[in-house]
Amino acid sequence: MLLWSRWRGLNTVQVSSIMDTITNALQAVRQRIKQAAEVAGRQPDSVQLLAVSKTFGADAVRATYAAGQQAFGENYLQEALDKQAQLQDLPLQWHFIGPIQSNKTRPIAQHFDWVHSVEREKIAQRLNEARDVHVPPLNVLVQVNVSGEASKSGVEPDAALALARQIQAMPRLRLRGLMAIPAPTDSETEQRAAFRQLKNLFEQGRAEGLDWDTLSMGMSHDLEAAIAEGATMVRVGTAIFGARNYGEKTA
Numbered sequence: 392m393l394l395w396s397r398w399r400g401l402n403t404v405q406v407s408s409i410m411d412t413i414t415n416a417l418q419a420v421r422q423r424i425k426q427a428a429e430v431a432g433r434q435p436d437s438v439q440l441l442a443v444s445k446t447f448g449a450d451a452v453r454a455t456y457a458a459g460q461q462a463f464g465e466n467y468l469q470e471a472l473d474k475q476a477q478l479q480d481l482p483l484q485w486h487f488i489g490p491i492q493s494n495k496t497r498p499i500a501q502h503f504d505w506v507h508s509v510e511r512e513k514i515a516q517r518l519n520e521a522r523d524v525h526v527p528p529l530n531v532l533v534q535v536n537v538s539g540e541a542s543k544s545g546v547e548p549d550a551a552l553a554l555a556r557q558i559q560a561m562p563r564l565r566l567r568g569l570m571a572i573p574a575p576t577d578s579e580t581e582q583r584a585a586f587r588q589l590k591n592l593f594e595q596g597r598a599e600g601l602d603w604d605t606l607s608m609g610m611s612h613d614l615e616a617a618i619a620e621g622a623t624m625v626r627v628g629t630a631i632f633g634a635r636n637y638g639e640k641t642a
C-alpha cells in the first residue's frame with residue numbers, strides 16, 4: 392500500500408499499533424466535542440478540531456490523517472517545515488499556533504493556511520507582505536492575553552479590537568477571529584470565566600462591524616469549558632498524541 396510504504400523505518404506491526412492508538416484517541420476526542428456541544432445546545436459540527444502535532448513526527452500526522460483528521464497545528468517553525476516536507480502528498484491544512492519571531496514571518500506566510508498567534512501590528516504587516524498573491528489570503532486570529540499575566544503572550548484585551556481592525560484592512564490577510572491560552576486551572580468556573588472573556592470580546596467586535604467567525608479556545612484539559620462558552624475551534628494535542636517529550640523535539 393502506498394500509504395504504508397511512506398512510514399519510514401517502521402514495520403507493519405508498529406504502524407498498525409500507532410494507527411490503532413491514534414484512531415481510538417481521535418475518536419474519544421471527537422466524542423468529547425460532540426458531548427460538550429450537545430450539553431451546550433450546540434451543533435457538534437459547529438466546533439472544529441485542530442490536532443496539535445508539535446513534537447510528534449510525520450508518521451503520527453500521517454496516521455491521524457488516515458483516521459480522518461485534516462487540520463494540524465504546529466508551534467515550532469523548523470519542526471513544522473521538516474514535517475510538511477515529508478507529508479507533501481497529503482492535502483493537509485496547517486495552522487501556526489506558536490510565538491512568531493519577526494524574522495520568521497516569510498516562511499510562516501508561505502507554508503501555513505492559518506496563523507493563530509498574531510499579537511502585534513508589525514507582525515501582521517510582515518505576514519501580509521510575504522503572503523503570495525497567487526494563493527488565498529492567510530487566515531489570521533488575534534491572540535489575546537485573557538489571564539492578565541505579564542509573562543503571557545497575546546495582546547491585552549483592551550487593545551485586541553484595534554489590532555483586529557488593522558488586520559482586517561490588510562489585503563493578503565483574512566481576519567477570522569480570536570485565540571487565547573488561558574492560564575491552566577482545574578477550576579471549571581475559572582476556565583469558563585477566561586473563555587467567556589474572549590467570547591465577549593468576539594461578540595463586541597462583531598457588534599462593531601468586524602467580520603469574523605472563529606473563536607480558537609480550549610485544549611486537552613479544558614475543551615468542554617471552551618465549548619460551553621462558544622469555542623468554534625479547539626486545539627488538542629495530548630489527548631490525541633499522548634504526552635509530549637520536549638527533549639526529543641526536532642526544532
Ligand SMILES: *Cc1c(COP(=O)(O)O)cnc(C)c1O
Nearest residue numbers: 443488610611626627628629630
Ligand atoms: C501545545 C498547544 C496546544 C495543545 O495542548 P494540549 O494540552 O496538549 O492539548 C494547544 N494550543 C497551543 C497554542 C499549544 O501551544
